[in-house]
Amino acid sequence: MSLPRIPKAVVFDMDGLLCDTEVVYRDAMFATAAEHGHDMPLSLFKSMIGLPSPMSDRQVLNHFGEDFPIIAFNSRVMEHVDRACEEGIALKAGVLELLDTLDALGLPRAIATSSSHRAVEAHLGKSGIIPRFHAVVARGDYVKGKPHPDPFLKAAGRLEIEPHLCLALEDSHNGVRAASSAGMMTIMVPDLLDPTEEMHGLCVRIAADLHEVRGLFHP
DSSP states (O other), rough: OOOSOOOOOEEEOTTTBSOOOOHHHHOOOOOOHHTOOOOOOOHHHHTTTTTOOOHHHHHHHHHHHHOOOOHHHHHHHHHHHHHHHHHOOOOOOOHHHHHHHHHHHHEEEEESSSSSHHHHHHHHGGGGGGGGGSSSOOOTSSSSSSTTTTTHHHHHHHHHHGGGEEEEESSSSSHHHHHHTTTTTEEOOSSSSOHHHHHHHHEHHHHHHHHHHHHHEEE
């Protein structure tokens, strides 16, 4: 296995890593901004990926101004997202196969997300995979969100595994920063954000998809 240590547990991000929700949020925000007469640049959306909601709101207000109707904006965005969730959010490639491998190896796993528990149920509920995780850490379960390490430290604590023995899987820059600062072996599986030089420095590997991650458990 081409990892620094043999993982005793795996901690997954959710949006953009387990399920294809980042594109859903992107399209919802673009549509809502247009409804408000604004053009939302892709760079603004990308700056919000992996951030807790208050920090995402701040990015929007910094761009559009303090008088931007952020509450109405968020409400309308969620209407678009909820509609997509009702239709079912697609899982990312390799999720089921990786979970099968972890089952076979008897490795515990958790979700550590910036989203709420309600969002976890909305985004993953129809897929049926939530019961396959031994812990779900979501907004409200920790004090400081990503890029702070708190979500990952909380997940390791619930799994009762030392953080340095956990493998963290992330798609966002802020998520990678959080997992790495928690002391976890971190793999970035890029979704909408390309890996930067910083990401290469913080990660033990940049993987094309979760199939590649699964391959690490079958040398």
